[in-house]
Amino acid sequence: MKPWALLVLVLVSAIAGAHSASDAYLTLDAVAKGAAGGDGGAGGDGGVGARSGAGGDGATHGKGTVVVAHGQWDIALRDLDFVLRVDDDGDGRITWGELRRHQAQIERYATSRLTFTGGSGDACALRVTRQQVDGHADGTYAVLFFDVLCDRRPKSLRMSYDLFFAIDPSHRGILVMHTGEDIATAVLAPENATVNLPL
Amino acid sequence: MHGKYAPTRICDGDPNEKRTMNLLKITLRLAAFACVFAGPLWAGPAPAANPATAAAPDPVRAPFTPAADAEVLQEVPSAADPAVSAMRTLRAKFDAEPHSLDRAIELANAYIDYSRQIGDAHYAGYAEAVIAPWRKRPVPPASVLLTEATILQYRHQFAVARDLLQQTLQLEPHNGQAWLTLATLDMVQGDYPRVSKECAAVTNDAFLVTGLACLGILRSYTGHAEQGLVLLNQAQAPSAAPGYQAWVHGLLAESAERLGRWPLAESQYRAALTLLPQDNFLLVAYADFLLDRQRPREVLPLLAGHEQSDTAFLRIALAEAALDSPQTARYTWIMGARFAALRERGSEYFGREEARFALLLQHDPQGSLELALANWQVQKAPWDARVVLEAAAAAHDPNAAAGVLDFVDETHLQDPIVVPLAKRLRDQLRASAR
Numbered sequence: 001m002k003p004w005a006l007l008v009l010v011l012v013s014a015i016a017g018a019h020s021a022s023d024a025y026l027t028l029d030a031v032a033k034g035a036a037g038g039d040g041g042a043g044g045d046g047g048v049g050a051r052s053g054a055g056g057d058g059a060t061h062g063k064g065t066v067v068v069a070h071g072q073w074d075i076a077l078r079d080l081d082f083v084l085r086v087d088d089d090g091d092g093r094i095t096w097g098e099l100r101r102h103q104a105q106i107e108r109y110a111t112s113r114l115t116f117t118g119g120s121g122d123a124c125a126l127r128v129t130r131q132q133v134d135g136h137a138d139g140t141y142a143v144l145f146f147d148v149l150c151d152r153r154p155k156s157l158r159m160s161y162d163l164f165f166a167i168d169p170s171h172r173g174i175l176v177m178h179t180g181e182d183i184a185t186a187v188l189a190p191e192n193a194t195v196n197l198p199l
Numbered sequence: 200m201h202g203k204y205a206p207t208r209i210c211d212g213d214p215n216e217k218r219t220m221n222l223l224k225i226t227l228r229l230a231a232f233a234c235v236f237a238g239p240l241w242a243g244p245a246p247a248a249n250p251a252t253a254a255a256p257d258p259v260r261a262p263f264t265p266a267a268d269a270e271v272l273q274e275v276p277s278a279a280d281p282a283v284s285a286m287r288t289l290r291a292k293f294d295a296e297p298h299s300l301d302r303a304i305e306l307a308n309a310y311i312d313y314s315r316q317i318g319d320a321h322y323a324g325y326a327e328a329v330i331a332p333w334r335k336r337p338v339p340p341a342s343v344l345l346t347e348a349t350i351l352q353y354r355h356q357f358a359v360a361r362d363l364l365q366q367t368l369q370l371e372p373h374n375g376q377a378w379l380t381l382a383t384l385d386m387v388q389g390d391y392p393r394v395s396k397e398c399a400a401v402t403n404d405a406f407l408v409t410g411l412a413c414l415g416i417l418r419s420y421t422g423h424a425e426q427g428l429v430l431l432n433q434a435q436a437p438s439a440a441p442g443y444q445a446w447v448h449g450l451l452a453e454s455a456e457r458l459g460r461w462p463l464a465e466s467q468y469r470a471a472l473t474l475l476p477q478d479n480f481l482l483v484a485y486a487d488f489l490l491d492r493q494r495p496r497e498v499l500p501l502l503a504g505h506e507q508s509d510t511a512f513l514r515i516a517l518a519e520a521a522l523d524s525p526q527t528a529r530y531t532w533i534m535g536a537r538f539a540a541l542r543e544r545g546s547e548y549f550g551r552e553e554a555r556f557a558l559l560l561q562h563d564p565q566g567s568l569e570l571a572l573a574n575w576q577v578q579k580a581p582w583d584a585r586v587v588l589e590a591a592a593a594a595h596d597p598n599a600a601a602g603v604l605d606f607v608d609e610t611h612l613q614d615p616i617v618v619p620l621a622k623r624l625r626d627q628l629r630a631s632a633r
Contacts (some may be wrong), residue, residue, distance in 0.1 A: 018487055020509050020537060021320035023544050058429065072262075077273040092277025097268030132262040137536035139507070140273040143262040154210060168324030170354075172544040187545055 022171040044156040074141040118154030279327035318479030318508025376404025388577025423612025445474040459615035484516035495521035550574025554586040564593035
């Protein structure tokens with residue numbers, strides 16, 4: 001019977017039209033030189049180098065004392081479910097309770113696939129500050145808010161993105177970088193996974 | 200509900216969260232596509248003003264923290280779905296033997312099949328990753344080239360798909376599946392002389408009935424739809440897998456539509472859907488049939504639960520519009536956001552659908568015409584001709600449709616909607632030439 005199944009698949013599929021594919025949305029907001037480390041967070045905490053002492057940031061591994069950018073990363077729950085099986089009871093519905101139980105796992109998975117390096121080659125750290133959810137036209141996404149921290153303030157950041165490429169080469173990261181009044185955008189793909197971002 | 204969620208207030212931020220607002224400003228610059236919706240998008244029925252309308256996705260706001268653990272955020276493939284458990288079994292087998300080409304091809308085909316079934320391209324991407332190690336070889340195996348070609352064809356990347364199919368046939372000149380895939384590709388692109396040869400090769404190298412089906416659909420595209428119906432009837436094989444039978448019923452329905460034989464078309468769509476009730480392609484084709492027959496009310500229950508598929512979503516939006524439903528604006532906005540997201544990621548394979556969207560939901564004939572003409576450079580199936588002609592008529596620009604009118608003439612296309620429209624535009628062209 002198998003040959004039938006295979007033969008059928010093809011004629012039909014070419015006629016279908018648009019299909020949503022895997023996207024993630026990455027928004028970076030450069031912290032202006034001389035601005036407070038976390039704008040609006042702890043007001044007047046002294047500008048560059050004076051990060052407010054938010055405790056418990058184990059993810060920084062001792063690297064990074066200057067917050068050079070804030071980020072928001074929207075990752076589709078459908079994609080996360082495929083790699084991490086977020087739908088624990090397998091009923092076809094991801095609840096907030098299930099997602100909450102996987103947040104630490106999601107953070108580890110995501111942050112291991114996004115790296116930042118300062119202009120001089122110094123590794124910078126990524127620290128997730130909180131997780132929420134939001135909705136896009138094709139479904140609900142996990143939202144990771146994070147800070148990028150470097151030891152010294154570099155002139156530019158080099159970012160390498162590797163989310164989901166190993167399991168889905170058609171995944172795309174839609175990057176928007178906001179530096180002062182300037183907005184830069186990029187579509188991150190396996191062949192275009194590293195970008196230089198002016199600060 | 201309507202109005203409250205109008206696009207003007209889609210991204211209200213939390214005033215207590217200055218940082219969120221800063222980030223939202225950036226998000227807003229992305230126009231529609233990255234904006235944020237509140238609450239579960241597909242979970243549970245949204246209270247609808249008109250009980251006849253399907254539950255619309257919930258509205259829009261900034262990132263939020265759900266109030267309760269039980270809140271459903273996203274529907275995903277259920278472990279109870281036999282197709283999902285079959286895929287997981289194949290995945291486990293592949294993970295146990297990651298160097299086995301047979302295991303990889305089995306898994307990739309299961310993913311592609313599921314992708315097609317639910318109208319979700321994620322699984323085509325997963326399939327691509329499974330065969331990637333073999334793709335990197337200097338001379339990839341024929342089965343890998345063929346599977347990759349199928350994925351690319353699904354994404355409407357026809358030129359690369361054709362190249363891979365030709366490579367497959369160099370390695371295996373009698374690969375019936377490769378010939379059928381190539382025939383499909385040339386059918387969609389309107390190269391009917393080549394399809395004729397490829398269908399002959401399918402007949403020789405695959406199954407006789409599959410070759411008959413290939414020739415049947417070709418005849419129905421080239422002015423011989425009655426013959427097409429006869430051939431397709433002969434291609435039926437009651438002992439074959441449900442997928443094959445449903446495929447032939449679907450082709451019979453399409454051929455009956457060419458002839459305006461609506462009751463036959465409908466019974467064939469229903470027969471196909473009895474065999475494959477969840478198949479995205481069949482559901483969408485039948486929804487188009489219902490929309491053309493001015494039966495939009497039936498589209499909503501038909502496509503309920505298939506909102507994830509962009510093609511299904513467009514038909515829901517069209518049905519809502521035809522019913523003059525208060526949900527129309529929201530559906531239109533979300534559909535627009537989905538097209539914007541596709542464009543942002545660099546996809547270009549949605550022209551036919553977007554042309555319909557622009558004409559019927561955005562009421563933009565000129566924009567629709569541009570999309571339809573760009574799509575016509577790539578695809579030349581009857582629906583591709585139709586979107587050009589409908590847009591050209593609405594834009595009062597018959598000249599723009601000249602190439603399509605020639606194609607309709609040359610191929611003797613039969614279609615009770617396209618042919619009268621083509622005649623009207625041709626008359627307008629002649630009148631303007633005088």
